[in-house]
Amino acid sequence: MNFDDTPQEAAFRAEAKAWIGANAPKQYEEELRKSSLGRTALKNVNMLEVAKAWQKKKADAGWACLHWPKEYGGRGSSPIERVIWQQEEGPFGKLSGMFIIGHGMCGPTMMAFAGEEQKRKYLPPLAAGENVWCQLFSEPAGGSDVAGLRTRAEKKGDDWIINGQKIWTSGAHYSDYGILLTRTDPTVAKHKGLTMFFLDMKSPGVEVRPIKQASGQSDFNEVYFTDVVIPDSQRLGAVNDGWNVSLTTLMNERMSIGAGVSTGFPELFEFCSSLMLEDGPAIDDRGVRSKLANWAVKASGLKYTSMRAISALSKGDRPGPENSIGKLVAGSMIQDVAMYALDLQGAAGVLSGPEDAEVAGKFQAMLLRAPGTRVEGGTDEIMRNIIAERVLGLPGDIRVDKDVPFNKIPTKGRA
Amino acid sequence: MNFDFSDEQKQMRDEARKFLAEKCPPKAVRAVLDGNAPYDKELWKGLAEMGFLGIAIPEAFGGAGAGHLELCVIAEEMGRALAPVPFSSTVYLAAEALMIAGSDAQKQKWLPVIASGDAIGTLALFEGKGNPSPSAIKLSAVAGTLNGVKKPVPDGAIADFAIVAARTGSSGRDSDISLFLVDLKAGGVEVKSLTNIDPSRGQAELIFKNCKAEPLGAAGEGWGILTQVLDRAAVLLAFEQVGGSDRALEMGRDYALDRIAFGRPIGSFQAVKHLLADMYVSATLARSNCYYGAWALSTNASELPEAAAAARISATQAFQHCSKNNIQVHGGMGFTWEFDCHMYYRRANATALTLGSLSYWEDALIDHMRKRNAA
Numbered sequence: 004m005n006f007d008d009t010p011q012e013a014a015f016r017a018e019a020k021a022w023i024g025a026n027a028p029k030q031y032e033e034e035l036r037k038s039s040l041g042r043t044a045l046k047n048v049n050m051l052e053v054a055k056a057w058q059k060k061k062a063d064a065g066w067a068c069l070h071w072p073k074e075y076g077g078r079g080s081s082p083i084e085r086v087i088w089q090q091e092e093g094p095f096g097k098l099s100g101m102f103i104i105g106h107g108m109c110g111p112t113m114m115a116f117a118g119e120e121q122k123r124k125y126l127p128p129l130a131a132g133e134n135v136w137c138q139l140f141s142e143p144a145g146g147s148d149v150a151g152l153r154t155r156a157e158k159k160g161d162d163w164i165i166n167g168q169k170i171w172t173s174g175a176h177y178s179d180y181g182i183l184l185t186r187t188d189p190t191v192a193k194h195k196g197l198t199m200f201f202l203d204m205k206s207p208g209v210e211v212r213p214i215k216q217a218s219g220q221s222d223f224n225e226v227y228f229t230d231v232v233i234p235d236s237q238r239l240g241a242v243n244d245g246w247n248v249s250l251t252t253l254m255n256e257r258m259s260i261g262a263g264v265s266t267g268f269p270e271l272f273e274f275c276s277s278l279m280l281e282d283g284p285a286i287d288d289r290g291v292r293s294k295l296a297n298w299a300v301k302a303s304g305l306k307y308t309s310m311r312a313i314s315a316l317s318k319g320d321r322p323g324p325e326n327s328i329g330k331l332v333a334g335s336m337i338q339d340v341a342m343y344a345l346d347l348q349g350a351a352g353v354l355s356g357p358e359d360a361e362v363a364g365k366f367q368a369m370l371l372r373a374p375g376t377r378v379e380g381g382t383d384e385i386m387r388n389i390i391a392e393r394v395l396g397l398p399g400d401i402r403v404d405k406d407v408p409f410n411k412i413p414t415k416g417r418a
Numbered sequence: 419m420n421f422d423f424s425d426e427q428k429q430m431r432d433e434a435r436k437f438l439a440e441k442c443p444p445k446a447v448r449a450v451l452d453g454n455a456p457y458d459k460e461l462w463k464g465l466a467e468m469g470f471l472g473i474a475i476p477e478a479f480g481g482a483g484a485g486h487l488e489l490c491v492i493a494e495e496m497g498r499a500l501a502p503v504p505f506s507s508t509v510y511l512a513a514e515a516l517m518i519a520g521s522d523a524q525k526q527k528w529l530p531v532i533a534s535g536d537a538i539g540t541l542a543l544f545e546g547k548g549n550p551s552p553s554a555i556k557l558s559a560v561a562g563t564l565n566g567v568k569k570p571v572p573d574g575a576i577a578d579f580a581i582v583a584a585r586t587g588s589s590g591r592d593s594d595i596s597l598f599l600v601d602l603k604a605g606g607v608e609v610k611s612l613t614n615i616d617p618s619r620g621q622a623e624l625i626f627k628n629c630k631a632e633p634l635g636a637a638g639e640g641w642g643i644l645t646q647v648l649d650r651a652a653v654l655l656a657f658e659q660v661g662g663s664d665r666a667l668e669m670g671r672d673y674a675l676d677r678i679a680f681g682r683p684i685g686s687f688q689a690v691k692h693l694l695a696d697m698y699v700s701a702t703l704a705r706s707n708c709y710y711g712a713w714a715l716s717t718n719a720s721e722l723p724e725a726a727a728a729a730r731i732s733a734t735q736a737f738q739h740c741s742k743n744n745i746q747v748h749g750g751m752g753f754t755w756e757f758d759c760h761m762y763y764r765r766a767n768a769t770a771l772t773l774g775s776l777s778y779w780e781d782a783l784i785d786h787m788r789k790r791n792a793a
Binding site: 005008009272276293299311318332392398399 | 419420421422423424487667671674675682683685686688690691692694695696698699702703704706707709710712713716717727728731732735777779780781783784787788791
């Protein structure tokens with residue numbers, strides 16, 4: 004059990020550090036350092052452009068998508084090298100936010116199911132940030148129950164014709180490509196009639212409508228498909244085997260460990276260290292210290308849990324369902340932390356105008372973004388089911404629609 | 419970087435688990451809990467034969483000289499089995515104090531008999547209510563003679579010797595405190611057993627009346643040594659707590675799979691599943707904090723005080739959480755004497771207090787974090 008770099012790891016770290024030192028966009032460092040969940044936009048510049056430029060620079064020098072194979076634009080690095088890179092990249096890593104879905108989920112799915120020619124065509128520009136990808140899974144009728152989706156794909160010659168609607172699609176408004184899960188056979192049980200594709204988001208018939216979130220920002224979208232044509236060559240996996248393909252995608256989502264989940268704790272600790280209460284510094288208050296200590300051990304517990312997972316990965320283990328706990332714990336923690344930070348400010352915690360926003364605004368942004376964290380990529384409840392069923396071996400939930408043909412499943416709770 | 423135990427250490431864990439499953443089944447814990455014996459002497463002897471008592475004691479002093487990572491591995495299994503033996507008081511508190519501050523002669527005298535299972539040791543720190551602090555130590559030491567009362571003293575009624583925290587000055591500073599080593603069989607100490615929430619581990623009151631004692635470590639350095647001992651014991655006890663958490667979770671899981679209600683295993687109900695999932699989460703976070711503590715302990719890193727506090731808080735919460743919800747999963751059967759759930763619940767709540775309460779460790783954690791941030 005040790006934290007020391009091996010000589011190889013130390014050499015990698017030194018190389019990464021030197022390159023980042025010489026190439027990172029330093030002018031944004033301070034602003035990125037101060038940004039937190041719900042507040043990662045850069046003022047006065049187009050963050051997408053800055054992010055794309057940094058990603059391209061990394062790709063040209065061989066630092067993009069470290070864990071991907073070299074022939075697809077990656078570096079073929081070990082999981083630990085990936086962590087070292089993240090440590091050294093520091094706040095500049097926040098620029099990668101809009102590539103996470105493409106790099107963490109779409110890319111690996113393409114690698115597993117696309118043809119060789121397509122991989123060589125699409126993956127290097129994805130790695131280099133030239134193209135942004137999104138993942139079109141959720142629907143109004145299929146959120147946690149992903150397999151309940153209704154978007155249809157119908158075969159016509161060598162093409163498929165897509166009609167339907169997706170929702171909660173992160174980044175669709177600036178995405179170039181997407182992976183799309185559709186229903187191809189409504190007469191069989193819901194998991195058995197799905198097929199996966201990838202498509203050009205600029206295809207005729209694709210309409211993206213941003214959703215304004217509770218925070219006021221628009222990170223997610225509704226996406227409508229009207230007679231969208233996708234060539235059969237862009238099918239991923241066999242017809243009606245889309246559920247298995249999507250499981251690969253979702254498993255890779257869990258593999259995005261080490262990326263570090265926001266807990267809000269460093270921000271809260273810093274705030275409590277400087278805040279003066281009536282009786283003196285907040286951090287000297289017994290109640291404040293108790294709260295801080297409880298969150299501190301959650302934050303450190305998450306950190307070391309992910310280090311254990313990385314150690315296991317580097318020994319060749321596959322990422323398991325136990326990695327679900329990061330999002331589960333961090334999601335509700337950041338919500339509680341934000342509420343507490345506002346509470347400590349008393350009546351003034353409610354203000355968010357420019358002059359008062361430096362402290363209150365930061366925690367308000369977290370507060371308004373946190374509910375999303377608890378839902379996206381699987382709700383808290385789904386995460387608990389995953390832990391209970393796949394880690395602890397408890398029985399699966401009773402699913403009354405499991406063996407019913409999709410088109411015979413009731414669609415309304417009350418007549 | 420490698421944030422895991424080695425294959426050899428894991429093999430040792432398997433050995434310890436197998437040994438304890440055989441020699442320390444729940445009925446062995448009950449024998450002590452029910453008051454049939456002050457501790458399990460057979461088990462104690464067996465642990466000595468396995469080399470577990472001296473696992474972190476250097477070979478020169480009769481131990482196995484393996485190290486603290488190995489001791490962490492054993493501690494987890496001791497906690498899992500609720501071993502009713504004076505392991506934590508003897509090995510984590512007395513032996514660690516001796517290794518940190520003992521003279522060569524003291525080490526030669528006591529460490530080999532700890533390793534062989536022939537001596538039980540403890541730390542006499544508390545004097546009634548309250549958390550560890552120099553001002554709470556009233557027992558006086560004048561010219562090597564102790565007068566005062568210590569309670570609760572873990573395993574004090576069966577201990578052969580005690581490390582005693584005493585006041586040797588009145589300056590109001592930490593340097594007023596010194597440590598002494600007392601042979602409890604030599605007279606001068608009246609020992610009373612105290613009833614406590616977890617009778618599978620005894621607590622006692624020690625009354626010192628003009629008791630002759632030898633200094634342990636330099637005069638005036640007692641508080642510094644004590645905090646080191648407490649930090650080290652915090653990591654080791656945290657491993658016991660994690661072992662107990664895991665076992666309580668397993669018991670709950672197994673019961674939820676077996677027990678049928680409303681025509682299905684209760685583990686198929688989401689409310690029960692989520693209860694168990696949350697137990698897994700707290701046990702996992704605690705385990706990860708403990709691994710960090712184990713690293714800090716085994717390398718004597720400057721991060722040890724912070725890591726120890728984090729492990730202690732996290733593991734205390736996890737064991738309380740898992741043992742209490744294990745009872746909930748068991749329903750009405752869970753709070754009967756005949757089911758084993760209450761033994762974990764007792765141990766969780768007793769262990770939560772043995773090195774000072776949660777608020778003491780919360781305070782310590784925040785102090786260490788502030789110091790680190792200021793540095």
